[in-house]
Amino acid sequence: xxxxxxxxxxxxxxxxxxxxxxxxxxxxxxxxxxxxxxxxxxxxxxxxxxxxxxxxxxxxxxxxxxxxxxxxxxxxxxxxxxxxxxxxxxxxxxxx
Amino acid sequence: xxxxxxxxxxxxxxxxxxxxxxxxxxxxxxxxxxxxxxxxxxxxxxxxxxxxxxxxxxxxxxxxxxxxxxxxxxxxxxxxxxxxxxxxxxxxxxxxxxxxxxxxxxxxxxxxxxxxxxxxxxxxxxxxxxxxxxxxxxxxxxxxxxxxxxxxxxxxxxxxxxxxxxxxxxxxxxxxxxxxxxxxxxxxxxxxxxxxxxxxxxxxxxxxxxxxxxxxxxxxxxxxxxxxxxxxxxxxxxxxxxxxxxxxxxxxxxxxxxxxxxxxxxxxxxxxxxxxxxxxxxxxxxxxxxxxxxxxxxxxxxxxxxxxxxxxxxxxxxxxxxxxxxxxxxxxxxxxxxxxxxxxxxxxxxxxxxxxxxxxxxxxxxxxxxxxxxxxxxxxxxxxxxxxxxxxxxxxxxxxxxxxxxxxxxxxxxxxxxxxxxxxxxxxxxxxxxxxxxxxxxxxxxxxxxxxxxxxxxxxxxxxxxxxxxxxxxxxxxx
Numbered sequence: 001x002x003x004x005x006x007x008x009x010x011x012x013x014x015x016x017x018x019x020x021x022x023x024x025x026x027x028x029x030x031x032x033x034x035x036x037x038x039x040x041x042x043x044x045x046x047x048x049x050x051x052x053x054x055x056x057x058x059x060x061x062x063x064x065x066x067x068x069x070x071x072x073x074x075x076x077x078x079x080x081x082x083x084x085x086x087x088x089x090x091x092x093x094x095x096x
Numbered sequence: 097x098x099x100x101x102x103x104x105x106x107x108x109x110x111x112x113x114x115x116x117x118x119x120x121x122x123x124x125x126x127x128x129x130x131x132x133x134x135x136x137x138x139x140x141x142x143x144x145x146x147x148x149x150x151x152x153x154x155x156x157x158x159x160x161x162x163x164x165x166x167x168x169x170x171x172x173x174x175x176x177x178x179x180x181x182x183x184x185x186x187x188x189x190x191x192x193x194x195x196x197x198x199x200x201x202x203x204x205x206x207x208x209x210x211x212x213x214x215x216x217x218x219x220x221x222x223x224x225x226x227x228x229x230x231x232x233x234x235x236x237x238x239x240x241x242x243x244x245x246x247x248x249x250x251x252x253x254x255x256x257x258x259x260x261x262x263x264x265x266x267x268x269x270x271x272x273x274x275x276x277x278x279x280x281x282x283x284x285x286x287x288x289x290x291x292x293x294x295x296x297x298x299x300x301x302x303x304x305x306x307x308x309x310x311x312x313x314x315x316x317x318x319x320x321x322x323x324x325x326x327x328x329x330x331x332x333x334x335x336x337x338x339x340x341x342x343x344x345x346x347x348x349x350x351x352x353x354x355x356x357x358x359x360x361x362x363x364x365x366x367x368x369x370x371x372x373x374x375x376x377x378x379x380x381x382x383x384x385x386x387x388x389x390x391x392x393x394x395x396x397x398x399x400x401x402x403x404x405x406x407x408x409x410x411x412x413x414x415x416x417x418x419x420x421x422x423x424x425x426x427x428x429x430x431x432x433x434x435x436x437x438x439x440x441x442x443x444x445x446x447x448x449x450x451x452x453x454x455x456x457x458x459x460x461x462x463x464x465x466x467x468x469x470x471x472x473x474x475x476x477x478x479x480x481x482x483x484x485x486x487x488x489x490x491x492x493x494x495x496x497x498x499x500x501x502x503x504x505x506x507x508x509x510x511x512x513x514x515x516x517x518x519x520x521x522x523x524x525x526x527x528x529x530x531x532x533x534x535x536x537x538x539x540x541x542x543x544x545x546x547x548x549x550x551x552x553x554x555x556x557x558x559x560x561x562x563x564x565x566x567x568x569x570x571x572x573x574x575x
Contacts, residue, residue: 054173060376066115067116091235093235
């Protein structure tokens with residue numbers, strides 16, 4: 001008995017733009033199922049009166065002034081981090 | 097035959113007029129910049145970068161709320177919307193899913209009929225824009241200049257029922273957002289983009305039909321055309337007994353049709369979650385009031401004044417398409433109310449039918465109200481003919497200043513000096529070619545006066561004051 005269906009794995013793969021073989025789908029169904037069962041233990045806790053924790057810092061209104069600062073890093077440095085570039089742009093496989 | 101009713105809801109992305117991006121200090125003005133030249137490591141999604149919220153974006157959202165008659169949330173938050181796409185280096189968009197800054201509101205949209213249509217606003221949220229992709233045969237190039245640009249997305253209720261209502265809503269939204277100073281409103285550069293949800297159902301049905309969403313329209317006209325096309329397409333399907341598929345469609349402006357892009361069947365799962373990097377925004381009522389008190393006059397305020405002038409509705413509409421034009425006429429009205437209609441008509445005659453989206457419109461200068469008043473006064477005093485006044489107005493719009501100096505330098509001032517005109521009158525009367533007319537007039541055919549006045553105007557190169565010329569001519573002929 002799996003906690004996640006084969007179709008769900010295929011859908012996850014589509015959403016992540018991953019191409020999986022049948023064997024990979026089978027093994028991921030087991031692995032992802034195990035992860036889900038593990039996380040499911042959290043359901044044992046009663047969180048009825050617990051307010052959701054959106055943040056842990058307790059901060060609010062952390063703002064920046066609207067002032068341009070373009071001096072930190074150059075375009076060349078940023079483009080150098082991309083696997084490939086062309087005409088001052090980042091070159092990637094076509095995803096439609 | 098079934099009668100069909102269409103229902104339209106619109107999501108509008110408005111680019112905020114900040115100097116920097118939503119979470120980074122990179123220049124927000126990406127127009128005509130080289131690719132990837134206004135990108136900060138935060139927009140590049142480099143690991144370890146900490147986005148910090150631009151205060152001005154929040155201020156502009158609070159201004160927008162005023163124009164939308166909407167409540168500002170005292171607590172609002174940012175969430176991450178995950179999807180995989182090369183124009184989104186972080187792998188998620190920072191947006192406001194659960195607690196947007198701008199709550200429910202409404203706007204009153206003037207229709208062509210003169211009636212107002214109320215469109216409810218569901219909410220509006222602040223979010224960052226993605227980059228731009230250019231697709232080639234087997235690869236794609238990514239420019240991240242626009243990545244991180246602050247937007248508000250205004251989500252309407254499905255309160256519109258015709259293509260022209262959809263268009264009217266979008267143009268009023270444009271006016272509201274530009275007048276409130278929320279956006280520069282540069283439509284040519286995509287400062288406002290519309291996603292239009294359209295469905296069709298039998299007129300007597302209480303249930304809405306399956307809807308198609310036409311994405312990324314960037315002009316009011318394309319909103320109207322896309323809605324017209326979708327109505328025809330969906331009605332055709334339904335009448336053939338086929339189903340409309342819930343899907344995203346794009347608009348092909350050259351072909352004037354919508355094209356299927358992706359079906360909602362494989363709907364994305366965005367895995368929304370709170371963005372732990374951005375602490376919540378807390379706003380007090382006092383802060384909100386201070387910000388909103390600085391919002392100037394909105395379109396409805398100008399409209400109220402302009403309807404008291406004796407000008408056409410179409411003139412009012414043309415004027416309101418630019419806040420600067422509307423304000424110039426307002427200023428004239430405030431100082432010299434008697435000149436307001438005249439000035440309003442000049443604006444309308446020059447800008448009517450000019451696409452707000454065009455370079456012509458963008459490069460036009462709004463004349464100072466003092467120049468407009470001076471020009472109106474010269475015209476009222478018959479120092480300028482209406483043709484000459486228009487020429488001076490065009491010069492002002494082209495960036496020249498000082499109406500009087502323009503009139504003088506172009507030799508446009510009418511001659512209203514009696515002795516100068518009498519000299520021309522005498523010259524014309526002495527001309528043998530005028531004799532037949534003089535005889536006709538004396539025989540009682542007053543129509544011939546027109547011919548002589550025409551001769552006087554011609555001799556003066558159009559500068560003689562025509563009514564004065566006629567008066568002096570009559571005196572000379574003893575009429």
